[in-house]
Amino acid sequence: MARRIPPLNPLRVFEVVARTQNLTLAAQELHVSQSAVSRQIAVLETYLGIELFRRERHGVTLTRAGKSYAEEVVPAFDAIASATHRLLGSTSQGALRLRTYTTFAAKWLIPRLQDFRQQHPSIEVRIDNAIPDVDFDRDPADLAIQYGDGRWPRVNSDFLFPDEIEPVCTPAYLKQYRGARGRLEPLLQHRLLVSHYRRNDWEDWLAFAGMAAAASGTERMSFGSSVLTWQATLDGLGIAIGQTAMLKAELESGRLVRPFARPYRGDKAYYLVRPKVQREARKIMLFRDWLLETVAHEASDNERPGS
Structure with a gap:
């Protein structure tokens, strides 16, 4: 048997009037006119075929049937309000939950996060590291930073910066393994360091630079993450593909160098x-604004002459 549910807008008006026992107060709470409240009550009474209120000179009072109906309808709306409060509270209250990759968190986000903390000391940021793309329906996350083409279903995406890659090594490694008269091809013939999750980077850059033949027989050493790969590079184990944005500190300090100075940008980036469908809490918008401002400021600095 199909459930009979009356029109919800008139039912909501009935709940407010029954609770306040006053048409004027009900109209104020609902942000409508008093006549609009009366019309909605009339619609509900017509649907039910029962008089719910007595119209008296000083206002309205519930009939016996109306009082009985209100005793069940008002608690139902209270339960809906409580459920809605809990649902919205799960996203608007508490820590900001950010999901991203270990390398991005360690090499880009964490070194800059203190600036956000200084601006918004009341917002706690919790970082969860994961490789698969986020599923906001499944994963406990408010935001995520992902690598890709920016076209993911059911999300809004903000472009951060392109994926710019090129070989990096230590100054000592460059001095030891470059060829006579500064030839750079010999750097590709000793040992190439490879990150497991970025294992195609070497092929992409070598094809771009036209140097695939120079590295065709070179020994390769693989690591489980880019962070480990770059640490091995700093320890002089070989030459690796670096992501320029992630290695800003090492490149500016001179701990790592870009011997070829030929960066390659693919068709993917960080976002x-x-x-897409979510009431965006203040903490989410503050973090988004800070992140985009930080990225824009650094991009502007990089474009200045001499930078």
């Missing part, structure tokens, strides 16, 4: 993603 900030958030659910």
